[in-house]
Amino acid sequence: MSFRILIVDDEPALQSMVREILTQAGYETLSALSCAQALEQFRAAPPDAVLLDVMLPDGDGFSLFGKLRENRDMPVLFLSARDEDADRLQGLGLGADDYITKPFLPQELLLRLRAVLRRVYREEGSASKLGDAEIDWGKGTVRRDGREAALTAKEYALLRKLWDARGNIVTIDALCAALWDGPLVGYENTLMVHIRRLREKIEAEPSHPSYLLTVRGLGYRLNVEGGT
Amino acid sequence: MKLKSLLKGVLLVAVSSLLIVAVSFLGLFAFVYYNSSGGRDWGTSVSEISRALVRNGTAYTFTGEELLEEGQWLMLLDADGHISWSLYKPGDLPEQYGIADVASFSRWYLGDYPVKCWVRDDGLLVLGSPKGSVWKHDIAMNTRYLLQAPIWFLAFFLLALGCVLLLAYFAVGRWFRQAQHIRDSARSEWINGVSHDIRTPLSMVMGYAAQLEEAPGLNPKYKSQAAAIRVQSQVIRELVNDLNLTMRLDCQMQALRKETLRPEVFLRRAAADFLNGGMAEGFDFNMDLPEDPLPPVEADPFLLRRAVNNLLINAVKHNCPGGYIRLGAGVEDEMLVFWVEGGTAAEAARVPGPEILEPDGGAAHGTGLKLVAQIAAAHGGRAGFYCGTPWRCQLILPLKVAPGKSQRHGN
Incomplete structure (x- = not known):
């Protein structure tokens, strides 16, 4: 099964790299540079999981997380350069499935994403x-x-x-x-x-x-x- | 910067003391002047009024009414205390006065009226003012005490200086703390900002280097160069993380979120995460825990994990290209000791002779070990670093509950 991942990050170069990593690993990707674009993409083609930056030009990832979860209960992983406890605890406290701090290794990102997807979309019959x-x-x-x-x-x-x-x-x-x-x-x-x-x-x-x-x-x- | 602040503080204290002393002396001089003859003369001079009262045979003529202020009155007493002449005298005052009356009102009041007296050939002229218009206080001082005035002045000066110093101590202390807090916040924000900004580009360096490392068909030489970029980027990542946390601990801006931890569970998890991260390739890793359960410890798991991780990373760095790493814990002198030992295969043959490093890990050891010492201190413990055979670092923490019996780590 190919999962569709929505990547929300305001840095186009980083987003392009993450998209490449995920595509090579067999995932389908969607990308958004802002909260507005993310909501648009989310409505057009609901993703199976979201990689969400905290600092976005038109809002913060925590608020966007709430809006996304109002519509659909899918796994969300924060991918942020903010490494303070308070941010990590806020993200996980809201109910996010993981909080990955930048910088990260591609393998680390894939393993953590895979672990979350495996947990949420467990294929009992396989x-x-x-x-x-x-x-x-x-x-x-x-x-x-x-x-x-x-x-x-x-x-x-x-x-x-x-x-x-x-x-x-x-x-x-x-x-x-x-x-x-x-x-x-x-x-x-x-x-x-x-x-x-x-x-x-x-x-x-x-x-x-x-x-x-x-x-x-x-x-x-x-x-x-x-x-x- | 600190010296400049200190000088400012000293200047502030000195200026404050001088001001207090100057104001005290000015006040003293003003008081003395007020009590002098010039100061005592409240209103028109009674002698001038006396000159305006002239006796013509048996009658008196007074030509100085314009000298009297509103509500003032006059009376002239003869040698027997009878009133021989008066002007506007209040009706509630008697017509005759004895020696005791004269002695009293010449110094204080006459029926609550403040009065001034003037001795004339034909008697005593009394000038009265309305009740409550003048406050009278007679000052008399033994000359013996007056000679002690310099000592009193000195005592007051010292008292004023002491008060200023006390106030300055609190005021300057607070000022220092505020200045320190502002500086710390600015420093921390700056480092936080820089580390935040460096994370995104570093993600890309690490990400593309790791992808090149795995790229099929790439020349092995370039693959190893990509691997070197990836490894060094990870080192920068650790440095940025350490720098940020060390700053927050330094400025006391890192909140401790303490939990009760079982040391064995905590260490196994920390070791598993470390090994799963692939940092210890080429090393033989061993856990060394006592058979009896260790007592629990109150600690912030995130910070403690960071400290143990830093010790493990340092063990790898110091014993490259490979050897052994041992991670263990035990109770020593009613303290919980987490320790990491490491060595290369060649060093294992050497005679042990540990050399004690600086308690903060030493500047030469970067932020990694300094952070371990800071985390230990934040938990009320300490860190110890020994460079030798084996290379050993330990993190010593106070126990939540004193152990029933002393346990030694099996090392």
Whole structure:
């Protein structure tokens, strides 16, 4: 699925670069240099997500955010040169999905945008490939070597959390928080049990994992490319 | 700039003291003059009036009515205290006066009328004025006390000077603080503005450099140059971020948003973010946390994350091109210690001999470590930097609750 992203920034050169980054990554883009243009674009072709600068020539991004959200509840990421806590807290406090401070790396922008889109437009029915294992998110199963194994609720939540952050380390605290409510002290051993069972379903050699890797002292990382 | 302000303050105090003392002395001289013979003469001279009253046999002729002011009256008392002549005398006054009466009104009032007296051959002339028109106060001073006047003057001078200094201390202090605040705000706004303006062009430098780095078919030499531009841009980004925050902390313009943090959870998250950012390529990273849970700490997670991140970045910088980095925490002397150690593979073989760096990280170490020291200080803690084998930096924070038992980090 190709997402349509509206980029609102008053700096044409930066906007052109962001448009290029997103287009290369397979996104469809719309651009606006002001609040008025943004509202016009928004009405003409509603985007799936908005990258929004805070300082605009005819208003501020925070006010525009409110107007956009009045019309449609789509993800909004602030992309601003204002790095003060107050601005970041105001943006996130309004309900924005992320607040990215300039300058940023293209990869950083893409990862954060992808994470937000994944969270908001979760494709429950789709399937994902992890090496020679195929994960069916709709059915909650893993198929490998012609055999299908059902995931328990905890294993599903664990795999989902790791998949959403694939390639990155997810701390044991974040995994525990995704699996259990309340205080997280003392869940580490139980987490290890769930990890071991999950490995048995997705790995060819669970004792020498290639995909679900342990990062000692920190957490786990889902290595979608395989290999240690 | 500070010296100029100080000189201004000193000048202000000196001028104020001089003014106070000058006004005090002028007041004193005015008072003395008022109590002199010239000052006492309120209205027409009684001697002049006396000259206008002439005795012709048994009768008196008065030719000085124009000398009297409105409401004034006259009476002449003989040697027995009887009134031998009067003009406009109020009806509520008696016709005869004893020695005690004369002694009293010659100094104070006669039936609340202020009076002045003049001794004549034929008696005592009394000039009266309306009630409440004159305030009389008799001054008499022992000459012995008059000799002490210089000491009193000196004491008053010192008192005035003390008052001026006290007032000046508060006034100048406030003035200094206001001036400092204005300067800090201007400095902070300027740096904020510059850092804001540099962010957008830096985004483009970083963005295009990263794209060139990944461009298929580009000469490897140019790719590595693009990578160098990207890495150095990231260094500038960190510098801009540090400069902005260090200024806000310096000017006490950064609000602390403290939360109760579990040190292990906080450190694992900080380490994961650091490693996910790809900053530690070529380094062997290890976490070193004690087995027993660490006590919680009250801290601003954003600032603390920044401090730990800066320590990790410094560990990478100091131990390039690669080696090891250890991040850990422990309790020492009822304080929570976050520490980062690093070293290259070659250094690991050297004999340990830590050299203590300046507490602020030293100017040579840029804003990164200075910021760590500022963040520690803002939380009531301190930072320590040791250059040697291993290279070690630590951030020491007060604990929210004193630990039940002392724990040492396993290092």
